[in-house]
Amino acid sequence: MKCTSDHHITTSLPSVVTFPPPAKFKPQVATTNRSVALLLDAGFGVLRVRIHGRGGQGIKTSGRVLASALFGEGFAVQDAPHFGAERRGAPVVASIRADRSFVRERGRIEHPDAVAWADETLLGALRRKTPLSTSAALRLDPDAFVVVVVAGVDPVPAPVRMKAPEESPEHAFEQASEQASEQASDQTPGQCSREALGRSTGLLSGRGPARTMAATLGVDEARIRILMLPPELHAGIACAVALARLCGVVRWETLLGAIDVELSEAGVGEAARVVAHRTASFAWDALSPDAGVLHSLADPGPSPRRAGIDTRSPDLGGKRWVSVERDDVSVAAPRILASRTSRHNPTGGWGTKHPVLRPERCRRCWWICTVACPDSAISLGGHGMPTIDQTHCKGCMICATQCPNQALVAVDDFASAEGAEGVQGVQGVQGVQRLRGIEREGHV
Amino acid sequence: MSAGRGAVTPRPHLMASGTSMCPGCGGLQVVKQIYEHLGRDVVFVNAAGCLTLLAPYPTTPFQSSWIYTSMASAPAGAQGLVDAIEVLRSKGRISGRRRIHVVVLTGDGAANGIGLSSTSGALDRRLDFYYLCYDNEGYGNTGHQTSPATPEGARTSTDALGPGCSQPKKDLFSIWAAHEPSYLATVIGAEPQDLARKVERARGCQGPKMFIALAPCPTGWGFDPKDAGRIGHLAVSTGVWALRERVDGKTVHTKIPRPRRLVEDYLRAQKRFQHLFSPVRRDDVIQRIQARITDAWEDWFRGQPTRPRA
Amino acid sequence: MIAGSEGSQRSQRSERRLLTGNQAAAWGARLGGVDYVPAFPITPQTEIIEALAAWFDDGSLMGRLTMFESEHSMMTAAGTAAAAGARTFTATSSQGLLYSLEMMYAVAGWRVPFVMVNVSRGLASPITLESDHNDVLAARDTGFLQIHCATAQEVLDAVLIAFRWSEDRRVRLPVIVNQDGFSLSFTREPVDIPNEDAVRAFLPTRGDLDETLSGPSPQSLGVAVLDGSTYSYFRYQMERAAQGALPVLLDIEKEFESMTGRRFLPIDEYRMHDAEMAIVVVGSLGTQAMVAVDEMRAEGVRVGLVRPRVLRPFPRNALALTLGRMRGVAVVDQDLSPGFGGILHGEIAAALYARPEPRPSLTSYIGGLGGRFVSVTEFKRIVDETVVASITGHVPPPRLLFTDEEARSIRMLQQIADDAPQYELGAPFASGLEGDRA
Numbered sequence A: 001m002k003c004t005s006d007h008h009i010t011t012s013l014p015s016v017v018t019f020p021p022p023a024k025f026k027p028q029v030a031t032t033n034r035s036v037a038l039l040l041d042a043g044f045g046v047l048r049v050r051i052h053g054r055g056g057q058g059i060k061t062s063g064r065v066l067a068s069a070l071f072g073e074g075f076a077v078q079d080a081p082h083f084g085a086e087r088r089g090a091p092v093v094a095s096i097r098a099d100r101s102f103v104r105e106r107g108r109i110e111h112p113d114a115v116a117w118a119d120e121t122l123l124g125a126l127r128r129k130t131p132l133s134t135s136a137a138l139r140l141d142p143d144a145f146v147v148v149v150v151a152g153v154d155p156v157p158a159p160v161r162m163k164a165p166e167e168s169p170e171h172a173f174e175q176a177s178e179q180a181s182e183q184a185s186d187q188t189p190g191q192c193s194r195e196a197l198g199r200s201t202g203l204l205s206g207r208g209p210a211r212t213m214a215a216t217l218g219v220d221e222a223r224i225r226i227l228m229l230p231p232e233l234h235a236g237i238a239c240a241v242a243l244a245r246l247c248g249v250v251r252w253e254t255l256l257g258a259i260d261v262e263l264s265e266a267g268v269g270e271a272a273r274v275v276a277h278r279t280a281s282f283a284w285d286a287l288s289p290d291a292g293v294l295h296s297l298a299d300p301g302p303s304p305r306r307a308g309i310d311t312r313s314p315d316l317g318g319k320r321w322v323s324v325e326r327d328d329v330s331v332a333a334p335r336i337l338a339s340r341t342s343r344h345n346p347t348g349g350w351g352t353k354h355p356v357l358r359p360e361r362c363r364r365c366w367w368i369c370t371v372a373c374p375d376s377a378i379s380l381g382g383h384g385m386p387t388i389d390q391t392h393c394k395g396c397m398i399c400a401t402q403c404p405n406q407a408l409v410a411v412d413d414f415a416s417a418e419g420a421e422g423v424q425g426v427q428g429v430q431g432v433q434r435l436r437g438i439e440r441e442g443h444v
Numbered sequence B: 001m002s003a004g005r006g007a008v009t010p011r012p013h014l015m016a017s018g019t020s021m022c023p024g025c026g027g028l029q030v031v032k033q034i035y036e037h038l039g040r041d042v043v044f045v046n047a048a049g050c051l052t053l054l055a056p057y058p059t060t061p062f063q064s065s066w067i068y069t070s071m072a073s074a075p076a077g078a079q080g081l082v083d084a085i086e087v088l089r090s091k092g093r094i095s096g097r098r099r100i101h102v103v104v105l106t107g108d109g110a111a112n113g114i115g116l117s118s119t120s121g122a123l124d125r126r127l128d129f130y131y132l133c134y135d136n137e138g139y140g141n142t143g144h145q146t147s148p149a150t151p152e153g154a155r156t157s158t159d160a161l162g163p164g165c166s167q168p169k170k171d172l173f174s175i176w177a178a179h180e181p182s183y184l185a186t187v188i189g190a191e192p193q194d195l196a197r198k199v200e201r202a203r204g205c206q207g208p209k210m211f212i213a214l215a216p217c218p219t220g221w222g223f224d225p226k227d228a229g230r231i232g233h234l235a236v237s238t239g240v241w242a243l244r245e246r247v248d249g250k251t252v253h254t255k256i257p258r259p260r261r262l263v264e265d266y267l268r269a270q271k272r273f274q275h276l277f278s279p280v281r282r283d284d285v286i287q288r289i290q291a292r293i294t295d296a297w298e299d300w301f302r303g304q305p306t307r308p309r310a
Numbered sequence C: 001m002i003a004g005s006e007g008s009q010r011s012q013r014s015e016r017r018l019l020t021g022n023q024a025a026a027w028g029a030r031l032g033g034v035d036y037v038p039a040f041p042i043t044p045q046t047e048i049i050e051a052l053a054a055w056f057d058d059g060s061l062m063g064r065l066t067m068f069e070s071e072h073s074m075m076t077a078a079g080t081a082a083a084a085g086a087r088t089f090t091a092t093s094s095q096g097l098l099y100s101l102e103m104m105y106a107v108a109g110w111r112v113p114f115v116m117v118n119v120s121r122g123l124a125s126p127i128t129l130e131s132d133h134n135d136v137l138a139a140r141d142t143g144f145l146q147i148h149c150a151t152a153q154e155v156l157d158a159v160l161i162a163f164r165w166s167e168d169r170r171v172r173l174p175v176i177v178n179q180d181g182f183s184l185s186f187t188r189e190p191v192d193i194p195n196e197d198a199v200r201a202f203l204p205t206r207g208d209l210d211e212t213l214s215g216p217s218p219q220s221l222g223v224a225v226l227d228g229s230t231y232s233y234f235r236y237q238m239e240r241a242a243q244g245a246l247p248v249l250l251d252i253e254k255e256f257e258s259m260t261g262r263r264f265l266p267i268d269e270y271r272m273h274d275a276e277m278a279i280v281v282v283g284s285l286g287t288q289a290m291v292a293v294d295e296m297r298a299e300g301v302r303v304g305l306v307r308p309r310v311l312r313p314f315p316r317n318a319l320a321l322t323l324g325r326m327r328g329v330a331v332v333d334q335d336l337s338p339g340f341g342g343i344l345h346g347e348i349a350a351a352l353y354a355r356p357e358p359r360p361s362l363t364s365y366i367g368g369l370g371g372r373f374v375s376v377t378e379f380k381r382i383v384d385e386t387v388v389a390s391i392t393g394h395v396p397p398p399r400l401l402f403t404d405e406e407a408r409s410i411r412m413l414q415q416i417a418d419d420a421p422q423y424e425l426g427a428p429f430a431s432g433l434e435g436d437r438a
């Protein structure tokens, strides 16, 4: 592929942009190819970002959207999705690199400038500290930027200002929670970054999710953004748009063009395209305060990360080689001797809705829901009353549809406090989350 | 003749949660049920397919043994295990009265195609084992391409545009029946009582015990996972999935839908058939699919001396 | 089988008989006390499973032989049976080995012990029944260890040693015992059959049943991994186990020698003590090369023979040590990697390159494909050329052994096949033996 800075894929841009640009759209940074070149000359090396999600979230398409958009702005890009099985729910990572000339380095991006997660499972995983979730693979550089997209949030809380956490973290957190609940009925879409998190802290209660996340990921807390998407908006697209916004070199029209091209290649229909445009608008606005932030990171001064740890690092970037010796064959084969270790996988974060039992309606039929659940997430407690293992329930809702007495009701994990009230005495989101066992598991 | 209420009693779940199967996976649902009926003394022999990822290192949902072989040769793997266990037992090198059931798990792709020869071999040798084919009607693990079990009209990722899969679903039941296994049945996770009774019946048989389970697949078929049960019931009530059982050379239906619903109800509920309804309704294809189902049932009724009661 | 003369002093209780390579393989399995033989026929291997089937039937062997529908299935069953704790033996050849290749990688990765005899046969296309080593070398990266035999006696010995080796928990990898089709498989030679009790002491029944799939505790085997690091760890473990198998073999070999009086070192050296030139071959071509060595020694050429018995793990250091002090080394490959040349030649070159200079002049010859005979005269000519190379320092390009007589014969066949009288007999081969060497 040959791509120079004066090459511009204007042909792929639609002649008529059907969806209006977002209200808050203001070009923030360089928008011409010439300025892109200048920007790069100023020391803006290879841009490296990752999008994380799970099969079914359209992560591959999101990676393509971002790459196409950067390509449309004259960059040479590399767009490398990585996934195991083609499976809804299986982890997917898209690695996107952009540079002025052909991108030569390959493989997983070890030191991304920014990471976007379309997958709120992460939050649960972090909280639970399972061996899998605390793996070193999650660690990022301290100055990496992190966007976590939480999908299906209804209603989306308005942006809430909060005092800087240094001042008084606990207090600030409570204050934010209060402010958030006050504004819970306000449907204005907006960014819910660190400040507004108090609102959704069912996810990561305690001293604030951004802080927990910062500690686990090893990044500066101030560089974490949590984007709450209203239902039906597309988490994957939001990731692509957020990253495009952060790097600040993608124009709105180019972005829409990229979305159209990629969606039409993925063969999706008009409705999905409209959703993607609405998502783009939402995410674009939400991240406008951070537009170009990656650019600002790219000051020309020597930065150890930018010097290219990815490609040439004599000290393996703080790691060293060890010699692999022969282990006893009982452990040296791909063999699992323990039983039922899949319970370490907290699949409870896969869905955004989960069933909650209304005990007064349950006739204790003794079997329907427990047999129907594919994931063994319902067992029978005393007196034949079903118990739902919220840590593992994937939220498929088969049980709720199969129960002849409608005793299992779907509860939106991010529902307002009012919505969850009256359900088994659970109060608000935190209650629901607790039901889901996150709280419990966190201490195991 | 579905089994009485007593056939299903709640059992402790042998299979643990936390697998990487999609939410609402019909395949997982049926494996979980069969595992609970057979008990812990089983060894699963898995072919390549979605279920390969049941046990990625270091996590397994099982408290019994499981071995992954290859896409083509899981039944041969079962043969090696059964042979070895029998020989070692006859030589007194393993003791205990535990009867170990060896259970092959494969998808429809493996069962109908690449693994058909090794299945046929195991049937020829009258291997004493269970075989569960979870039929999600496509090569699911690789992104749901058309397999020999994909039904006519269904869109898959290799029949993504145009009229969908052009050939009718391969009749694996008859292929297996021609080998006269000791026990042969079709099941579905949405009919757990029927399934429980069949596993119970198979238990009493020596030799090959073969199950084909229709496995509604939200990901490949395109429906909301919560509807998995509904889709399963529709498959049965429209006659698309005939619940059958074959013992001693005689096939009987264990559930006869009366009246049969129109297949349209089943098709409409899934994205893979949407193109038959919009933008233009493809009555020709819908009629053809309906006719095939109707004919199959008529044929069967004709072959019956007395019409069994629903 | 006719009972023959007494065995050697050390193995008084052994019995000497005339056996084909195939019968020797079957005897190895029988003495090894196999529990299970998954099988599928292919010439020239079939005789092995026929013999074993008969022994299971008449009660000389306790256990089971199961006929499969393919080698792919057979290999799967060998793996699962071994994983369940049965001492398992199987045999194949050529197309069969390749048909099972997917499963060879899989079962080696399970780290289960069993022994497979491969009777080497050239691979299609074109189809042939006769021997060369492309089949077994296609399996050289599978994780199976490989023993290559030159005599029927070695086949029997190798099977016994292979069971011990494979089952040793420091190794725990399946082992291929290779013999050449026809020149060993169907050729009868005198073979010492060791006494059964002695073998039982050397090779007791498998003691790891508790750790197997039929043991008391469940296990998930052959599982997927989710990342490259975990994958690498398990693959590296196979490498460590395979490399570490050489010293293990030396231990086993000592015990074997005290039982039978026969040595079984990873490399068989012949008249190498004062040699300056060496021929390297694998398999039954080795005895033919010995004849050439003897004749040339009589003519005053200080030449010897190096025959690796074990190709996996590759005895790199031992080879480098022995060959490194030669002035010239000729590798005769009974295999061909089109576009590369001799596979063994490449591996020997890699071993030698680890040595400091001066290194021997290393020549390469491809011979013995599809059972083509390599004559004693040719071996001598090969040594001559290598001597010249070692003196002049000019190493000739690899030679594909083919004579003018063979050239004439192929032209005749082509004339008939193509009905094409315009072919001039021998035209492209005009300069005979030297023709293709510019």
Ligand SMILES: Cc1ncc(C[n+]2csc(CCOP(=O)(O)OP(=O)(O)O)c2C)c(N)n1
Binding pocket: B048, B049, B050, B051, B070, B071, B072, B106, B107, B108, B109, B110, B111, B136, B138, B139, B140, B141, B142, B147
């Ligand atoms: C020999 C071989 N070819 C191809 C594959 C890739 N592969 C893995 S799973 C799969 C599809 C299996 O389809 P099916 O048997 O229907 O099971 P499902 O994935 O639907 O569960 C394929 C083609 C493989 N593993 N092995």
Ligand code: SF4
Binding pocket: A361, A362, A363, A364, A365, A366, A367, A368, A369, A370, A384, A386, A402, A403, A404, A405, A406, A407, A408
């Ligand atoms: S299916 Fe419904 S009624 Fe039956 S036990 Fe479950 S919740 Fe209760």
Ligand code: SF4
Binding pocket: A354, A355, A372, A373, A374, A375, A376, A377, A378, A388, A392, A393, A394, A395, A396, A397, A398, A399, A400, B024
């Ligand atoms: S929603 Fe119900 S059926 Fe689905 S995983 Fe959760 S408990 Fe099981």
Ligand code: SF4
Binding pocket: A087, A088, B020, B021, B022, B023, B024, B025, B026, B027, B028, B050, B136, B140, B141, B215, B216, B217, B218, B219, B220
């Ligand atoms: S693709 Fe279908 S069969 Fe495979 S895991 Fe997902 S739902 Fe189950």
Ligand SMILES: [Mg+2]
Binding pocket: B049, B107, B108, B109, B134, B135, B136, B137, B138, B139, B140, B141, B147
């Ligand atoms: Mg399938």
